Amino acid sequence: QVQLVESGGGSVQAGGSLRLSCAASGYTYSRYCMGWFRQAPGKQREGVATSYTGGVSTYYADSVKGRFTISRDNAENTVYLQMNSLKPEDTALYYCAAEPTPCTISLRAGDYNYWGQGTQVTVSS
Numbered sequence: 001q002v003q004l005v006e007s008g009g010g011s012v013q014a015g016g017s018l019r020l021s022c023a024a025s026g027y028t029y030s031r032y033c034m035g036w037f038r039q040a041p042g043k044q045r046e047g048v049a050t051s052y053t054g055g056v057s058t059y060y061a062d063s064v065k066g067r068f069t070i071s072r073d074n075a076e077n078t079v080y081l082q083m084n085s086l087k088p089e090d091t092a093l094y095y096c097a098a099e100p101t102p103c104t105i106s107l108r109a110g111d112y113n114y115w116g117q118g119t120q121v122t123v124s125s
Helices: none
Strands: 003-007 010-013 018-025 032-039 046-052 058-060 068-073 078-083 092-100 119-124
Touching (some): 018 092, 046 068, 046 078
Antiparallel strands (some): 018 078, 032 046, 032 092
């Protein structure tokens, strides 16, 4: 059973930065599609960034491209989301997600079956 635990959320002013971490455990497959999603109250989950094992392939939502970076520390089995130049519209509950291979690299929440508990990011103007 895959377990994902996010951390690193908090409150920051517009233009600031945060780094989210996702600690993964319980893997039974050697390769996973990993993703970061966010959900604001009353909204569906939105794909933010995704990567395949080793970071060979990455995709970003247009709204965060150039500001956010997804990376993976294979030695520590951790996935990160570096968020720079944060905007108030980035405010949401951020989730880490995973899907074992065979998997589709996508920003669609329905393509992922394992989810963390979420970490809140609040950006003030």
